[in-house]
Amino acid sequence: MVRSAALGLAAAVTMAGAAQAASTVQVSLWDKGADTPMTTGxxxxxxxxxxxxxxxxxxxxxxxxxxxxxxxxVKNSSKDTIQEMIMMYLVNPKDPLPYIAAENRVDEDKAGDKGEVSELDPGASGSLTVNLKPGKYVLICNFPGHFATGMWTEFTVKP
Incomplete structure (x- = not known):
């Protein structure tokens, strides 16, 4: 009886620990090299x-x-470009992010910055741990010009 209760308690503790375990996401920031002309659009x-x-x-x-x-x-896989990763919640995934054309970057205040790993030198790594609710998010690099060259990816948090 005691052994059965102990096994039940151990299973409950294990299940509770699993429910609280963090998910890990590997993020690579990449480019085709400094000699490649930056595309836009x-x-x-x-x-x-x-x-x-x-x-x-x-x-x-x-x-x-x-x-x-x-x-x-997060790992900056670039050989010669400093990069960053900023996470933003998408209130409406069909809408573009607010953009400051004169600065060639996303307006982080209006877009809803949820956290970041900033200024990673080439080859460097960093991490960000956040508690996220279900929804659509986008990960971006917001150095001037990088977002418009394709430095973003969608990310989904499921219930």
Whole structure:
């Protein structure tokens, strides 16, 4: 009887621990090299994009996780460009992010910055742990010009 109760308690503790375990997402910030001319017109929300022509990008694996505590392990895979990763919640995923054309970057205050790993030197890594509710998010690099060259990816948080 005592052994049965102990096994039941151990199973409950294990299940509670699993429910609180953080998801981990590997994020790569990449570009095709400083010698490659930067393309434009690849901002989030632009219709009919051929992302294979983008000169910079972000890859998140997996691209969807369950709601709760999520750790993003970010690596700047570029050989010569400083990059960053900023997470933004998409209130309406069909709408483009607010953009400041004169500064060639997203308006982070209006877009709803949820956290970031900033200014990673080439080859450097960093991490961000956040508690996220279900919904659509976008990960971007907001250095001037990078977002419009394709440095963004959608990310989904499931219930």
């Amino acid at each position: 690849f901002a989030y929300g632009t219709p009919d994009l051929d992302m294979s022509k983008a000169t910079m990008g972000i890859t998140a694996t997996p691209a969807a996780v369950k709601a709760g505590k999520i750790t993003f392990k």
